[in-house]
Amino acid sequence: MIQRMRWPAWVVDALLVVLSLGAADQLRLHIDVGERLGSIQTQLVLPAVYPLLVTLWWAVAYAVGVYDRRTVHFLQARFSAWAVMPYGAALLVYLLDREIPRLLFLYLGVVSLILLVGLAPLLNPPVSPPRSRVALLGAGPSLTALAHSVQCADPQAIVVGYVIDGPLAAVSSNSLPVLGTTAQALKVVEEHAIDRVILVTSRPPRRDLIELAVQLRLKNVTVELTSDIWDLTFGARAVEEVGNTPLIRVNESPLSPLERRLKRLFDLVIAVPLLVISLPFLGLIALAIVIDSPSSPIFRQYRVGENGRLFQIIKFRTMVPDAEKLQEALATPENGVIVHKRRGDPRVTRIGQILRRTSLDELPQLFNVVQGNMSLVGPRPEMPWLVGFYEPWQFQRFTVPQGMTGWWQVNGRGDRPMHLHTEDDLYYIKHYSLFLDVKIILQTIKVVLLGRGAY
DSSP, X not given: OOEEOOTTHHHHHHHHHHHHHHHHHHHHHHSOOSOOOGGGGGOOOOTTHHHHHHHHHHHHHHXXXXXXXXXXXXXXXXXXXXXXXXXXXXXXXXXXXXXXOTXXXXXXXXXXXXXXXXXXXXXXXXXXXXXXXXXXXXXXXXXXXXXXXXXXXXXXXXXXXXXXSSSOOOOSSSSOOEEEEGGGHHHHHHHTTOOEEEEOOOSSXXXXXXXXXXXXXXXXXXXXXSOGGGHHHHOOEEEEEETTEEEEETTSOSSOHHHHHHHHHHHHHHHHHHHHHHHHHHHHHHHHHXXXXXXXXXXXXXXXXXXXXXXXXXXXXXXXXXXGGGHHHHSOEETTEEOOOOTTOTTBOHHHHHHHHHTGGGTTHHHHHHHTSXXXXXXXXXXXXXXXXXXXXXGGGGSSOOEEEOTTGGGTGGGSOHHHHHHHHHHHHHTXXXXXXXXXXXXXXXXXXXXTTOO
8 A cells, every 4th residue: 555754745735725826816817818807807816715725625635535644546536636626716705705707716727736636746755655564363274375365465565474273383384484372462463563463264253363353453453354254243344355365354444534534524623613612611610610529620531442542531520539449339240231320329529410411521522522532423432441341242332433422322321231332332333424423413412401311
């Protein structure tokens, strides 16, 4: 896969957008074509159009993957973003009530095509990606054939050796070494800097191999499988065929690159203005918390995010100080169900009860959304110690950005236990669309107003 140096691509693009618009503005004044239209012929584009057009380019370029390191067809992505330029400029000029000859937009299209599609890639040339280090885990002569197929199919792949699923034994007479056994797989990955593991396994997958795949996945190691029955566990997608062997990559996100970028753009468009508008209100809430229970009004806690990454979630404090020390004692299994929230929790303060009932304690998470640790909509970010109770199939909920609200919250919230809301999260992942995000946000507003399931 081709990767590119991204910095300072967005800065260079901003300069090229400004240059394109400025050059087009001068060209239509000095190279006049067609009938003159009177006084508007000499009017220049308003200065306000320049930063607005730059912002428009950034938004569209981001959405189509111009700044995504994983984008292979970067010229195609740039061409797609360029196609919006003349129309975007025309819309901006129209909204600013400025009469400009249509010739400007023709020149803008030509100049921006030359600069943003032709010149920009030369200023940010492609660079070769680092070579991936691959280990094959399994047993039998099929490992040797697959190793050869992997190296032929991907010149950037280095097959380091084998991890044997069973007692140590020679795989076949070739130059690749045996690195260890399945029980030593995590140590092998660390010692040999393996970033891609292909599991060649029989059906059905054993529990220990499922747990190993989960652990590798949470360590950001690419895991590929040769058996499509694993799809039932990981919800994975077949991404390539090596030789005659289809490989399923369990790290692959259920969201397509375009869906992911549009989701991020949607988050920023909603979260940034909402955060700015609510800042004074957030200050008043913080003051009320401190008056009711002297201590920091902000509560930070580590949660498990997308791909198992830990991050600090930000909320308003709704409990007495040091309430976390009592958490595990309260969140214990009852009849096989993990209960970590309950009515009448003695740790919740008076202001905390109001904040929880109205869900205002969640508002600071807008900072997490802007930072990119969370999304507005997605599976609820879980506490690390609760993840220890997960079954392997439940780890699918970490394949997308975690959210402030989600399908679980609008279908019962705190009234439903952990094992059920995990199934709700998987329903959301399977049926994801931007329309579904909008629907969940609207339903969240209704649920919050009714105060249903909040405590």
